[in-house]
Amino acid sequence: MIIGCVTNTQKYDFLLHSMLGLGASHLSLLTPHGYEKAALKHRVLAISALNKHLAKPGLTNQDAEAAFGAMLNLTFQSAYMNDGLIDFLTMVRGCKLILSKLYRINLCSLSKAGSSVHNLMSI
Numbered sequence: 001m002i003i004g005c006v007t008n009t010q011k012y013d014f015l016l017h018s019m020l021g022l023g024a025s026h027l028s029l030l031t032p033h034g035y036e037k038a039a040l041k042h043r044v045l046a047i048s049a050l051n052k053h054l055a056k057p058g059l060t061n062q063d064a065e066a067a068f069g070a071m072l073n074l075t076f077q078s079a080y081m082n083d084g085l086i087d088f089l090t091m092v093r094g095c096k097l098i099l100s101k102l103y104r105i106n107l108c109s110l111s112k113a114g115s116s117v118h119n120l121m122s123i
Contacts, residue, residue, distance in 0.1 A: 012066040014049035017042045018073035025080035043077060046070060054098075064102055071095045 021042030028035040050070050053063070071094050078087035 012053075012063075012070075014046045014053055015066045015070045015073075017046035017049065018070040018077070021046055022073045022077040022080075025077045029080060039077070039080075043074065046074060050074075064098070068095065068098050068102070071098055 021039050024035040024039035024042060027033070028039055050067060053067060056063075059067070071091060075088060075091035075095060078084040078091055081087060
């Protein structure tokens with residue numbers, strides 16, 4: 001089981017970096033130890049790796065769900081950032097685009113949850 005987790009972590013490094021970035025942003029608000037640089041570093045790594053991942057053709061269910069999870073992490077992280085409103089709006093739009101694509105091709109279990117989100121975002 002642990003070997004499978006390690007394999008998926010290497011395959012979805014964008015998800016790992018998005019979680020680490022979100023955690024570092026949260027810690028930067030709670031402690032005076034200065035995790036802002038680490039948070040930004042992981043955010044940049046996550047976005048770069050996510051862009052490469054989304055450019056690949058033929059996403060599987062697992063690929064799409066990992067991408068959507070990373071997008072949610074990046075969206076929530078932007079709420080922690082100073083002057084993060086533009087990032088927040090960009091990430092919300094990215095979530096909508098990923099869900100719209102998944103909804104159109106009925107790729108994964110997110111399309112069921114995404115249909116209500118898709119309807120909400122189309123208002």
